[in-house]
Amino acid sequence: MKHLFFVGIAGHAMRGLAYAAQQSGNQVTGLDVPATSPGSDWLDEHGLVWTNISSPALLDGVDEVIISGGTAASDPILVEAAKRGLPVISFAEFLGKLTKDKRVISVAGSHGKTTTTAFITWLLESAGRQPDFLIGIQPFNFDSSARLVGSDIVVIEGDEYRASTLDERSKLQFYHPDVLVLTSVEMDHPDVFADLAAVKARFAEVIAAMPPNGHLIAWSDSAAVTELAAHAKAPVVLYGLQSGSVVGRNISYTATGIEFDLEIDGHVLGRLAVPLFGRHNVLNSLAAAAVAIGEGLRFGDIAAGAATFKGAYRRFNVVSMPTSPVTVIDDYAHHPTEVAATIQAAKLHFAGRRVVAIFRPHTYSRTKTLLHEFQHAFGEADKAYITGIEGAREAGQEASVSGADVATGIGASTTYEPDRAKLVETVIADAKAGDVILCMTVSGYDKLSGELAQRSAGL
Known part of the structure; x- marks a missing residue:
């Protein structure tokens, strides 16, 4: 001990x-x-x-x-x-030491890591496999974000970001995955990566180190992902909506989640109903199913696990009461692609209703580098509110960019409001019965959705 x-x-x-x-x-x-x-x-x-x-x-x-x-x-x-x-070591290095003798399934990529990791873990758990796991946020099917109880298999959320301020290696490099899921590859974390090529290089290192008897599960609809997958020594399983070994067909977006036919190598195994929202979660579900099949789960096990998967904290969580005239959703989207996907999900599942998006940018470097992309991420929102930027680890860079810069580029339907109290009053004053209020916030604004849900219940 x-x-x-x-x-x-x-x-x-x-x-x-x-x-x-x-x-x-x-x-x-x-x-x-x-x-x-x-x-x-x-x-x-x-x-x-x-x-x-x-x-x-x-x-x-x-x-x-x-x-x-x-x-x-x-x-x-x-x-x-x-x-x-x-000895002082990073969280990632410590976890790598604890899991070095286990079969490691790791989920990596710019988006979808948390949900996909939690989903894979739950599919294995509900099928009786009892895996160890480490997930970056609280999964609702479990009491903790981690479990290490001696299982011979562990599911880990892998992150390309640096391990710590003392160690520039990526967290993902410490996990030595036998099975790696690559969900997406885009420019992010400009405080660490100079450009997209640097991001790709980080993933390429991990893929090159995979054992020949491992498996790379990769998103077929992404050119950046398939480019990296082409250099893998391990066998590659592609999943997507257009092509691949694992494909989702005949997708339905309902008030309770997503439904689609699970096709494996051209044959439909059956239809999955998953209580998640959005096209992006169809992809996350396909990735999880691909891993589950590789681990020997039957379709019946996958369908049962999918139907009972509860998602993860701050991942499109509906926080308002079912009887409320306004639907309030809490989400952690903080990259332009995630923002656009989350707004699209609200439009798909709450068709015909006004979607009001509230966004708090996270870090000055990301906001400045991806400013153009942020300005175009709100196209499907009917109304948008942008707050001040949460600088997090980047104190002192306030002059480089502001939330107002994001709002100005979005258009006339957008309001910049840096004051949290005024934001709440403005949103409530403008809210109408039937609205879907989408809170994509961080840090001091992470309880905003609950406050708006309470205030809007009496409209």
Whole structure:
């Protein structure tokens, strides 16, 4: 047993991994400054020892320090760890060490990682496989975002972003997947990647390292993905809506989710009903089904698991009451492609209703680099509200771009409102019965959807 100290312990993935490490017999303590609900509440409810007050004494008796991706290199606790000669490793490296002897299924790509990882995990779980897992956000079918209980198979959400401020390698590189799902490849994280070629190179490294007896599950409708897949040494299984071994046909978008025929190598196995929304989730479902088939699940197992999959936190979650005159949806979309897909999903599933999109841009570098794409992502929205930018790790770059720049490029149906309280009042004053209010927000605005759901219930 080791004494492990987690820095940034209140984050979704970090707290899940910390809990899994504790359940495996390790002594776990941690620090998060600041840590707010729901993260702090979750830690307390699951018996994890942590504090939000940093002190050198926290490292007394510690064997290893595990840090989140956002932990600053200058953090006093890291300085103290260096003085004591304690090993400091990233969340990703620690997870890689724990899972190195397991069969690893990892989901990577610019979009859809969380939902697809959670879906694969649930399909295996509901079929009795009981996999270990690590998912970047809370999946609704499980009590935690991570579980490491000794299974010989683990499902991991893989991220191309750097492992930490101390380690420029991608998180994904530490997982050494036997099965890799590549959902999409687009330019993102300009604070780490100079251009799309750099993003592709990061994925190419992982694909090249895959074992010849592994499998690459790749989206056939993306030129960037198929370009990378063409260089894989491992067998490739393509999925998509147009071509591939695994294809979705005859898609229906209903008030309760998506339905489609699952076609494998030209033969329809049957029809799947999934309580998820949007075309993008048809693709996520196909990727999950492709993995499940490769792992030996029967169609009946897949259909049963699909029907009972509950999705993940902040992934097109309807937070308003069914009887409310306004439907309020909470989502974490923060890339132009994700924004457009989420708005499209609202239009597909709530046909004929006015879609009001609220968006809080995340990081100055992403907003500036993808400004043109953001300005064109709201085309299907009937009304849009843009807030100020959440700078996150990029404090001091406020002058480079603003939320007003995003709003100006969208058009006349858009309002820029940097004040949160005024935003709530403006949205409620304009809301009409039948509206679909789509909250795509981060950080201090992540509870906005709940507030709007409560306020709009009496319209």
